[in-house]
Amino acid sequence: MPSNTGTTRLVIVESPAKAKTISGYLGPGYVVEASFGHVRDLPRNAADVPAKYKGEAWARLGVDVDNGFHALYVVSSDRRQQISKLTKLAREVDEILLATDEDREGEAIAWHLVETLKPKVPVKRMVFHEITKPAIQAAVANPREIDRDLVDAQEARRILDRLYGYEVSPVLWKKVMPKLSAGRVQSVATRIVVERERQRMAFRTAEYWDILATLAAEQPGEGPRTFNATLVALNGDRIATGKDFEPTTGRVRPGAGVVHLDEGGAQGLAARLADRPFTVTRVEEKPYRRRPYAPFITSTLQQESARKLRFSSQQTMRTAQRLYENGYITYMRTDSVNLSETAIAAARRQIVELYGERSVPPEPRRYTGKVKNAQEAHEAIRPAGDTFRTPGELRNELSVEEYKLYELIWRRTIASQMTDAVGSSVSVRIRAVTAAGEEADFGATGKTITDPGFLRAYVESSDDENAEAEDAERRLPHLVKDQPLTGEQLAAQGHHTQPPARYTEASLVKALEELGIGRPSTYASIMQTIQDRGYVAKRGQAMIPSFLAFAVVGLMERHYPRLIDYGFTASMENELDEIAGGDHAAVDFLTAFYFGITNGAGDQDIARSGGLKKLVTENLSEIDARSVNSIPLFSDDEGRPVVVRVGRYGPYLQRELPGEAAAADGEEGGGQGDRAPIPEGLAPDELTPEKVHELFLGGGGERKLGEDPATGEPILLKSGRFGPYVASGERKSSLLRSQSPDALTLDEALRLLSLPRLVGTDPEGNEVFANNGRYGPYVKRGEEFRSLESEEKMFTVTLDEALALLAAPKTRQRRAPAPPLRELGADPLTEKPLVIKDGRFGPYVTDGETNASLRRGQTPEALSLEQASEMLAEKRAKGPAPRKKAAKKAAPAKKATPAKKATPAKKATKKAAATKKTAAATKSAKKTATVNSTAAKQAKPKRAGSAAE
DSSP: OOOSTTOOEEEEESOHHHHHHHHTTSOTTEEEEEOOSOSEESOSSGGGSOGGGTTOGGGGTTEETTTTTEEOOEEOGGGHHHHHHHHHHHHHOSEEEEOOOSSHHHHHHHHHHHHHHOOSSOEEEOOOSBOSHHHHHHHHHSOBOOOHHHHHHHHHHHHHHHHHHHHHHHHHHHHTOTTOOOOTTHHHHHHHHHHHHHHHHHOOOOEEEEEEEEEEESSOOSSOSEEEEEEEEETTEEEOOGGGBOTTTOSBOTTOOEEOOOHHHHHHHHHHHTTOOEEEEEEEEEEEEEOOOOOBOHHHHHHHIIIIIOOOHHHHHHHHHHHHHTTSBBOSOOOOOOOOHHHHHHHHHHHHHHHOGGGSOSSOOOOOOOSTTOOTTSOOBOBSSSSOOOGGGGTTTSOHHHHHHHHHHHHHHHHTTSOOEEEEEEEEEEEEEOTTOOEEEEEEEEEEEEEOGGGGTOOOOOSSTTSOOTTOOBOOOOOOTTOEEEEEEEEEEEEEOOOOOOOBHHHHHHHHHHHTOSOTTTHHHHHHHHHHTTSEEEETTEEEEOHHHHHHHHHHHHHOGGGGOHHHHHHHHHHHHHHHTTSSOHHHHHHHHHHOOOTTOSOHHHHHTTHHHHHHHHTGGGOOHHHHTEEEEEEOTTSOEEEEEEETTEEEEEEOOTTOOOOOOSTTOOOSSEEEEOOTTOOGGGOOHHHHHHHIIIIISOEEEEEOTTTOOEEEEEEETTEEEEEETTEEEEOOTTOOGGGOOHHHHHHHHTOSEEEEEOTTSOEEEEEEETTEEEEEETTEEEEOSOSTHHHHOOHHHHHHHHHSOOOOOOOOOOOOSEEEEEOTTTOOEEEEEEETTEEEEEOSSOEEEOOTTOOTTTOOHHHHHHHHHHHHHHOSOOOOOOOOOOOOOOOOOOOOOOOHHHHHHHHHHHHHHHHHHHHHHHHHHHHHHHHHHOOSOOOTTTTTO
């Protein structure tokens, strides 16, 4: 599209991929350049704060809370070069078009660009929801001004998250563990996962039985002759099912009025019903109709992608971003289910082509979103363009991940404009009477689909893997009331109640959405943040909270309940939406939250507490760190309380000695009772009394082996982070590979504690030692090391043998590659074989080309193929790590000129100057190291606010 004659326009987008696609749709009068995401943000640390603000008390926050919450923005170090390039281009053009994303984040990026570039030429905002030629041409032809209400809402969210994170996180550092973080949404998401795990820990299973009858209809005809029916009532009283039991006791709920059959009762009843006649007592037939699902919004795309493709939220959004930037789908951060008239027409045409005219309803379908304050002017996620390309047409253009996600979006969009699925459902009651007059009622249901409608294109999945699919049929024979049936088989079947299922990323996103917490742009980052912080780990698709998460959530619930309350967090989202709509002032909102001064607006409970600032400072002394870091489990058979302590080196079990209360003795907890480490990867709900007993008595806890005859100190067998070891006083030594903790004797422990062993002294007076190390047994003299052939040799090697080894040239023996720890199978995305190997820095998964280290909490035994595939996909997406530049060689020192002999006074002056110079150099080096460390951490840009939440 050519620009006006003689006019040059600079179009600024966020990513190079987006710039490349858009530049193909514009004429030679346009220069398209990327900003690489956000160009400015609040300072991340002290090194980012400009010198003129370093003395300000509010500089650590980056927000001047006493002057209208003025934000201090700094250009990111990795954006300065690009900003210089954009500034130069801005001077050479006649007009600037800001083409960042159409949501609040995109609006804020556009505003930050104006504030940073300070252009002298006209600036316009162009917005579009798909990157196609018609959409880009329309956006260029119809620019608008920057929407300051949207900018204010994004800025308020960013400041809110900074205040929350910077004020609450230090409380966690002091009371739980250093380097932890709290966030307005991440803390609530963690609480949801922890509450579900608490329910699982409190759950007590119950057993119940019923009878499955295989019945046959007498008359011949179409359809099946036999069908299954389940016992539902006995003598008019309903048979107990899983919902009738209390989850915390395993007992039938009081007043349930049900018959609880055990195994003997069910088998006895089945025997009494054998050979008895069965009669149909009731038949109810109803029409079945199922409407199509609405097109995807961000949250439903993440949910279905997780269920059907096993993609993480982050993986889904990363793949959708590529599809959007390359012009295949519309904008992927949306909470609107609307489709444009163009999209509806395209879908209806394609349905006719693929499924026939009968599959298109007479009138187009319109959908209304359930998400509160959804931006209905936006569109749902759909294939881009006014003619949808089928997945088959794009098979050779897209990667495996992109193809799968595009097909999912295409099918959902097409299905949303198709006819209903229709059919019939039938419910049948059947009765049999025992010889003793017991009336047993059985029930069966059936479903027949006569016209699948939209189900031809798309069937939604469920979080319950045992749930029946929407398109599944259950056909029954044609049955009528009073019809006799024959019981071909009766089998008693037992069931156990199940604890509530753990959250998956899909179901957690759904829970957050239903609570009104978070927004489309934040869900993926929240899922990743709570995992990166060590609060949640994934086992397959299930999200398991750590005991660290229990401690953090427990502290927040006890001392800052309002800050982690679901309703309060949702209300803040609503207020941010009001700011975006121009109905609320950002300063009033922030003042109410931080200082508790509401001016008729804001949260009254926070106001009564004096606001966030007062809340976190005045209550700090009331928080007992020991109590916060102790998670009670139960009392053992001897009445001893068993708790989980969250310590610096990980969680561990502690069982107090009978009649003795544990006394605080520092960060690790105190008390004189038994301790046992909790193995990595063990879920909180797996700490059953039986498992705890195993950890304490199975060698996991401390065990006294005896006393050292030389010192009288006890010799203890312990289990640490790196395996079992023996300790006595200040001495410690790991067990040898050939030794078992269960069989270790006192003599063997004393032998281990003799290491490192002094072998002798060489002729020059240097001491020679034998010891055990990371790479096996060795002898050492000064900085010289030589390996020993066996562990036993550490205790028997003579001085002459050691000196001979040390005199021999050092050779490096190539070891045969160790076999993989585990073979996982073929990668679903690349079809390459995946294996888990043990590396220098721990286990990692590899496909032979790309490696990804296992995350904290993941174990080689528990890692699934899907998790491994996802980890490698993320690693590939990040690209290779940048190579470090070789250090420049120092220039050769100049030859010193002989100096005159200095007087004592001059010597003192020189010494003082040298000391001062050294101190200054050290200070400068530390400052440089801090800046370099900060720059190294700033990789690909994140959308502002996502990390803080």
